[in-house]
Amino acid sequence: MKSFLVKLLGVFVSFKGYLFNNWLMYFPSHTLRAFLMKRTVKSFGKESSVLMGVEVRAGRNVSIGNNTIINQKVLLDGRGGKLVIGNNVDIAQETNIWTLEHDVHDDYHVSKGADVIIEDYVWIASRVTILPGVTIGRGAVVASNSVVTKNVEPLTIVGGVPAKLIGQRKSNLLYKLNYRPLFR
Numbered sequence: 001m002k003s004f005l006v007k008l009l010g011v012f013v014s015f016k017g018y019l020f021n022n023w024l025m026y027f028p029s030h031t032l033r034a035f036l037m038k039r040t041v042k043s044f045g046k047e048s049s050v051l052m053g054v055e056v057r058a059g060r061n062v063s064i065g066n067n068t069i070i071n072q073k074v075l076l077d078g079r080g081g082k083l084v085i086g087n088n089v090d091i092a093q094e095t096n097i098w099t100l101e102h103d104v105h106d107d108y109h110v111s112k113g114a115d116v117i118i119e120d121y122v123w124i125a126s127r128v129t130i131l132p133g134v135t136i137g138r139g140a141v142v143a144s145n146s147v148v149t150k151n152v153e154p155l156t157i158v159g160g161v162p163a164k165l166i167g168q169r170k171s172n173l174l175y176k177l178n179y180r181p182l183f184r
Contacts, residue, residue, distance in 0.1 A: 021055045028052065028183045037064070041076075045087065047176075050074075051184045061099070065089065065120065067177045072184060080113020080132055086120035088177050092144075097130045119154070121173040139173050 024036055030049050037044045040059040045066035053073040056062060061078030064070070065087035072093045076083055080100025085091070100113040114133030118124070122136050125144040136142065136152040143159030143166065152158050157167035 017057075025050070025054050025056075026052050030180045041078075047178060049178075049180050051093075051181075069177050069179045071095075071126075080111065081115040083116050085118045086122065086138075088120055088173075088175065089118055089122045089124070090177055091118075091124045092126035092128070094126055095124055095128045095130070099132050101132050121175075139169055139171065141169055 020036065020040060025033060027033065033050050033052075034044065034048070037050055037056075040056055041062040041064060042060055043063045045064055045068060047066055048064055048068040050070045051072040054070050055075045056078070057076070058078035061081065062076050062083045064085045067087055068085055068089040068091075070076070070091045074091055074093065075096040077096075077098045077100060080098070083097060083099050097116055099116050100111055102109050103112045112132070116130055116132060117135040119136060119138040121139040123141045124130075124136075125142060125146075127145045128142050128148065129146075130136070130148045134148050134151055136148065137154030137156070139155040140152045141157040142148060142152065142163060143157065145161075146159045146163040147161045148158070149162040152163070155169045156165055157169055158164060159166045
């Protein structure tokens with residue numbers, strides 16, 4: 001009887017995640033998505049927005065700061081550790097942020113996880129992949145289609161596979177993000 005209840009609970013949890021990620025996060029209302037995020041993630045900041053199609057895994061380990069924008073079809077993975085996203089962070093569409101990966105050197109393909117920290121005023125362009133154990137420093141910029149495998153220093157611009165230094169950001173970072181396009 002106990003194993004049946006454990007399986008039933010597993011089915012319920014999986015179905016709840018399916019409904020959240022594949023139905024509710026596609027509803028064209030910023031207000032509803034913010035309401036749902038506040039109940040799914042560890043913390044969800046004031047004036048932050050998530051566009052349609054954002055996927056959250058293990059939301060209890062995901063924290064999102066104030067005035068942060070998470071665009072369409074972004075994956076936020078909290079399964080392998082904490083995912084902390086600061087204030088005024090702009091994450092463009094189709095970005096994948098991973099806290100869990102497989103160990104390529106393990107004979108049994110075991111999983112290993114680590115925290116990902118994205119500090120304030122970071123700008124992550126579209127289709128970026130961020131791997132576990134990475135900290136992206138305050139005000140850094142990650143160019144489109146980059147793969148971030150190691151820490152990024154504050155106010156640097158990185159790009160490529162793997163991401164490498166390509167420039168310095170020259171900004172006092174005084175802005176507050178506020179982006180809520182209709183039906184997105």
